[in-house]
Amino acid sequence: MVQRMSGTALGAASVLLLASLTACAGTGDDTSPSLTAPGIFYLRPPGDKAGPHDKMPYSLVARDTGGPGARTLTADVPEGAEDTVVIRKYGGCTGSSAHVTCEVDGDYSNWADAPRAKVVAAKGAKAGDSAVVTYRYTTKGGKKLAARTRFVVGEPVLEAVTPESVDDVRPGSRLTEPIVVRNTGEVPARGLGLELGVSGTEFDTRYANCRYPDPQKGSLAVCEFPHLTIDPGETVTLSPALRIRTPETQMYTSYGKDVWALDMGPGHYAAVHEGGDHGEGPALEPQPAGKHPGGTFVAGGGSTNVILDTYADYEVSAVDLEGDPGDEKTFEIEVHNNGPADVGSPVRLLFEPPLGMTMRKQPMTEYDDGVYEPYCESNGFTYTCDVKALKPGESQALEFTMVLGEPGEGTLTLENKKPFSSWDVGRRDPDAGNDTAVIRVSG
Structure with missing residues (x-):
């Protein structure tokens, strides 16, 4: 008990x-x-x-x-x-x-x-x-x-309810998540250590008995319960539940819980943040074991990804070039995030020049001190360029210098990168029509 x-x-x-x-x-x-x-x-x-x-x-x-x-x-x-x-x-x-x-x-x-x-x-x-x-x-x-x-x-083995993801959360809302810990080890956990963290957002409630170290004062909490014993097989819920202020313009954020037995420490490669003032809200208190909300328990705790119910409309702009074959032209390909959300960098640009157009200069990136390489990958005809993270309203311009061929058309296409996890929903772009544009050469 x-x-x-x-x-x-x-x-x-x-x-x-x-x-x-x-x-x-x-x-x-x-x-x-x-x-x-x-x-x-x-x-x-x-x-x-x-x-x-x-x-x-x-x-x-x-x-x-x-x-x-x-x-x-x-x-x-x-x-x-x-x-x-x-x-x-x-x-x-x-x-x-x-x-x-x-x-x-x-x-x-x-x-x-x-x-x-x-x-x-x-x-x-x-x-x-x-x-x-x-x-x-x-x-x-x-x-x-x-x-x-x-x-x-025998050892205490503490686990915390840590869902992999929480979906379709309204931007700007208050997200409430329970703090549930159990001991699956062979002996009691004498004392509980807890670290709470949020990324890209802030706590809505700051507990009176937890420390909030600088400089992560609004996004990191360290709580210790030295007089709490969790017996083998026991589950404890800490109340009131974690409340997070979700961002208005981001599509992804996250929160995390790390738990450990105080007399074992947080782990070999973990460190407890020092210092910080206590919060001004209610105290976080353990409740007697009983019904808990279920969920996925993770040893030592972990992170939960929050997917907000929003999207980002990315757009690539058309390019019109005039000139005769052999003329050298410098131009920019612009990718714009029309918003309303910041979704990170889930997009790349595929640039297929008109037939007969040849490259003179292309965007470069410095990968070592004074050493550069092309920013875009090329198979000899198509250029594939990563689009950086764009906040709502921001653009990225990629500058090329090319020699014109005969009049003709090429394509500019925005392509989603491969999802890096099961919860990655990309940008949920509602307007696929402006993901493609034409680069046109006319005489």
């Missing part, structure tokens, strides 16, 4: 427990020897390779500025806990599954260095079993440092 604990006594007890397990010896300056390890670390049950998304690996770090030479690192499983965890030794370490000794240097990390005493769940260990492993580091000068980690068998 979902538990909400309150009171300074419980909060202080949690802090003291973590402080006692997260050992860090030394005075805190750069020259003092130190040994650091996580206060708690979750292990996969024996033989189970599933688990949380993007998990931060175990990190054991020792520092000693006493000069070159070997130091001693040991790891010990307490007596009676051999059926819960065992130690695997690597990189020249010696000992048993309960006691391992390694020779390491004065700048040691189990991420980067070969000697390792890796703790894993023992065969037969059950979810929820735990043991405190003690690490001891002897400096070159003989100083002994200790750090301890409580290893827990």
Whole structure:
């Protein structure tokens, strides 16, 4: 069941427990020897390779500025806990599954260095079993440092309802989306971290108990619930629901939810944004488990694409050239977005010159410092040119210089690029007639 604990006594007890397990010896300056390890670390049950998304690996770090030479690192499983965890030794370490000794240097990390005493769940260990492993580091000068980690068998695996897309949302409306989290792991998630983000828009509600870091103040929220416990199989809904102010002129926007167990951290390649003021709206509060709106759960959360109920009318303008065969003419092909929406860059231009017309100059793009290549691809006759993202009312002009041939006509055609995902609906152009124009040469 979902538990909400309150009171300074419980909060202080949690802090003291973590402080006692997260050992860090030394005075805190750069020259003092130190040994650091996580206060708690979750292990996969024996033989189970599933688990949380993007998990931060175990990190054991020792520092000693006493000069070159070997130091001693040991790891010990307490007596009676051999059926819960065992130690695997690597990189020249010696000992048993309960006691391992390694020779390491004065700048040691189990991420980067070969000697390792890796703790894993023992065969037969059950979810929820735990043991405190003690690490001891002897400096070159003989100083002994200790750090301890409580290893827990099983892991909390948090998932959030994250639909791939939301369709046909009215531009400028308020979009309301529930915040629903569940734990599909083997052990409780003790504390919940939540990051909410929106792209191309802003929050309509800013929660009083969430931080809004600069410079993304209107589009990023960080919320922490240290006293919330989500048991295995439990679902929790956070209320009030997420409210987003949708843009007036964009066709696509998105929002995202990232969730993690606080004592595991947000993941190996994730970082929690620091600072920021709290919002001025209501507090975001977990509700007891019960009926939830369903939807697609994604491990760790993810992004949802929002497709607004609008369109963009793109137009290519005709080109008329006068001259005799052999005359050199410079002209522009113009693509215009008549709006009402900004749809990104889903279009390319196909330019088929009249027969007999030959190229002198074409648009170029700089792909390295002072090095250029043609902006458009060519098969020797047709030029295919990407159209950049155009806001409503904007145009892109592509300038060519060509030698005229006999009078004749070519074509200018706007073509949709291949959709890059299942939710990409392109520009929904309502006027296909102005997607094609003629380039005409007359004498």
